[in-house]
Amino acid sequence: MSTRNAVDVAFAIAVSAAVLYGGWHWFGAFGLVFGMPVLALFAIPIVNLTSAFPRLAGRLALRRYEGRFYAFRGRQVDIDIDPDAQCWVSTADARKILPSLPADAVMARVQPGQVAETGDPLKWRVTPAALAVVLGRSTDPEARKFLMWLEGDVVNPARKRRERRMKLQ
Numbered sequence: 001m002s003t004r005n006a007v008d009v010a011f012a013i014a015v016s017a018a019v020l021y022g023g024w025h026w027f028g029a030f031g032l033v034f035g036m037p038v039l040a041l042f043a044i045p046i047v048n049l050t051s052a053f054p055r056l057a058g059r060l061a062l063r064r065y066e067g068r069f070y071a072f073r074g075r076q077v078d079i080d081i082d083p084d085a086q087c088w089v090s091t092a093d094a095r096k097i098l099p100s101l102p103a104d105a106v107m108a109r110v111q112p113g114q115v116a117e118t119g120d121p122l123k124w125r126v127t128p129a130a131l132a133v134v135l136g137r138s139t140d141p142e143a144r145k146f147l148m149w150l151e152g153d154v155v156n157p158a159r160k161r162r163e164r165r166m167k168l169q
Helices: 003-027 029-061 091-097 104-110 127-134 141-168
Strands: 069-072 076-079 087-090 114-117 123-126
Touching: 003 076, 069 087, 069 114, 069 127, 069 141, 076 091, 076 114, 076 141, 087 091, 091 123, 091 141, 123 127, 127 141
Parallel strands: none
Antiparallel strands: 069 076, 076 087, 087 123, 114 123
């Protein structure tokens, strides 16, 4: 609930309570009956809150995927971005796009420290730099397109977000 909605609801409650109390005090039960239309003031903020509920429910349900859903040519790629703006690509998802990708143990030997079991959920992941080294000699055109997409749509925006956060602090 935004602060504006909270203020609107509080104002409507205060006005409604004041009018109904005044009507009861001066006119008794008839004052309550004639003061009831004032409760319509309270209806507008309630309708606004009710109309915002589906959006809130959707955001709550998808909160664990926020900032983590990426798709390359319609295929979902799970990418975990750590606080240092280092991107970690799920090797299982990368293997769905690039079947020629070596096994996790081989990549861990070739690029130590760049391939590890990290993230939430815990999966084997590889950094884009290590992926570029491993796929550097590949003749698969899909590998180059994937690396370009990864750099342009994932790594650069993550780096820019981190730089903006650093400037704000």
